[in-house]
Amino acid sequence: MIPTTHVLILSAALFSIGVLGVMLRRNVIVIFMSIELMLNAVNLSFVGFAREMDSMTGVIFIFFIIVVAAAEAVVGLSIILSIYRNRQTLNVDEYNLLKW
Amino acid sequence: MLLTFYILGTVSVLSALGVLVCRSPVYSAMSLVCSFFCLGGIYILMNVEFVAVIQILVYAGAILVLFLFVIMLLNIVPTGESVRFNLPVLIAFGIAVGLFAQISGLFLGDIQFGPKDVYTAEAISEEGSIGLIGRLLYGEFVLPFEAISILLLVAVIGAVIIGKRRLN
Numbered sequence: 001m002i003p004t005t006h007v008l009i010l011s012a013a014l015f016s017i018g019v020l021g022v023m024l025r026r027n028v029i030v031i032f033m034s035i036e037l038m039l040n041a042v043n044l045s046f047v048g049f050a051r052e053m054d055s056m057t058g059v060i061f062i063f064f065i066i067v068v069a070a071a072e073a074v075v076g077l078s079i080i081l082s083i084y085r086n087r088q089t090l091n092v093d094e095y096n097l098l099k100w
Numbered sequence: 101m102l103l104t105f106y107i108l109g110t111v112s113v114l115s116a117l118g119v120l121v122c123r124s125p126v127y128s129a130m131s132l133v134c135s136f137f138c139l140g141g142i143y144i145l146m147n148v149e150f151v152a153v154i155q156i157l158v159y160a161g162a163i164l165v166l167f168l169f170v171i172m173l174l175n176i177v178p179t180g181e182s183v184r185f186n187l188p189v190l191i192a193f194g195i196a197v198g199l200f201a202q203i204s205g206l207f208l209g210d211i212q213f214g215p216k217d218v219y220t221a222e223a224i225s226e227e228g229s230i231g232l233i234g235r236l237l238y239g240e241f242v243l244p245f246e247a248i249s250i251l252l253l254v255a256v257i258g259a260v261i262i263g264k265r266r267l268n
Contacts, residue, residue: 002105002145005207010109010142012203014135017116020196024189029125029171033132036163037116040139043155047148055217056224059233060241062151066158067248071255073163077170078259084174 007048014041028080028090032073039069105145112138125171129164136160147221150230 014037021034043062050058083095115138118131136159143152224232237245 002102006105006109007142007146008207009204010113012200012207013113014116015203016196016200017113017120019199020192021120023192023195024120027125029167030119030128033119033125033128033167036159037119037132037135040136040155040159043151044139044142047143047146047151051146051148053213053216054220054223056219056232056236057217059148059151059229060236063154063233063237064244064248066154067252070158070163071252073166074259075255075262077166078262081170081173082262090174090176 004048004052008045011041011044026091026093028092032076039065101145105142108138108141125176129167133160133164150233
C-alpha cells in the first residue's frame with residue numbers, strides 16, 4: 001500500500017517542475033510540454049485523493065482532464081504552427097504583436 | 101511494491117527535469133514520454149488500470165505523437181538557448197521551490213478528509229474498475245460527458261480552421 005502523502009508529494013514535485021519549465025524555457029513547444037506535465041501532476045493527485053477517500057469521482061475527473069488536455073494540445077499546436085508560418089521563430093520573447 | 105513506486109517516481113521526476121534541460125525539443129518530447137510511462141506504472145500500482153491505459157494510449161500515444169509531428173513539420177534547428185543564472189532565472193527557481201515547499205508542507209500536515217464514499221478497493225474489484233467507470237460515466241456524469249464531447253468537436257474544427265493557410 002503506497003502512502004497517499006508520498007503520492008501527493010510526487011505530484012507536487014512534478015507540478016513544480018512544470019511551473020519551472022514554463023518560467024525558464026523560451027521555446028514555445030517546451031512550454032507547452034511543461035503545461036502537459038502540470039496536468040499530469042494534477043491527475044496523479046486526483047488518483048491519490050480518490051483512493052484515500054474510496055471515491056470514483058477522481059477517476060472520472062481524470063478522464064475529463066485528459067480530454068481537455070487533448071483538445072488544448074490540438075488547438076495550441078495549430079496556433080503554434082500558424083504563428084511559426086508568420087514569424088519563423090519559436091521564441092516566445094519574439095511574439096510581441098500584442099505587447100503594449 | 102513501495103520500492104517500485106519510489107523507483108518509478110524518481111525516474112519520472114528525473115525525466116521531467118530532462119524536459120527542461122534538453123536543448124532539442126525532440127529530446128524533450130522523448131523525456132516527457134518516459135515520464136508519462138512511469139506515471140502509467142504508478143497508476144497500475146495504485147489499482148487504477150483504466151487511467152494507466154488511457155495515460156499511455158492518449159498521452160504517450162496521441163498527444164506526444166502530435167507534438168513530435170509539429171516539431172517535425174517546423175523543421176527546427178536546436179537553438180543556442182542557454183540558461184544563465186541571472187536574476188530572473190533565480191527568481192523562477194525560488195518561485196518553483198517555494199511552490200513545492202508550500203504544497204508538500206500542506207500535504208505533510210494533517211489533512212482533514214471528508215466523509216468516505218462507498219467505492220473501496222473490494223467494491224471496485226467486485227464490479228471491475230472499467231465497468232464501474234462506464235456505469236458512472238453514462239449514469240451520474242452523463243451531462244459532463246456530452247459537454248466534453250462537444251468541446252472535443254469544437255477543438256477539432258477549430259484546429260482545422262486555424263491550420264488552414266487562408267480563409268475565404
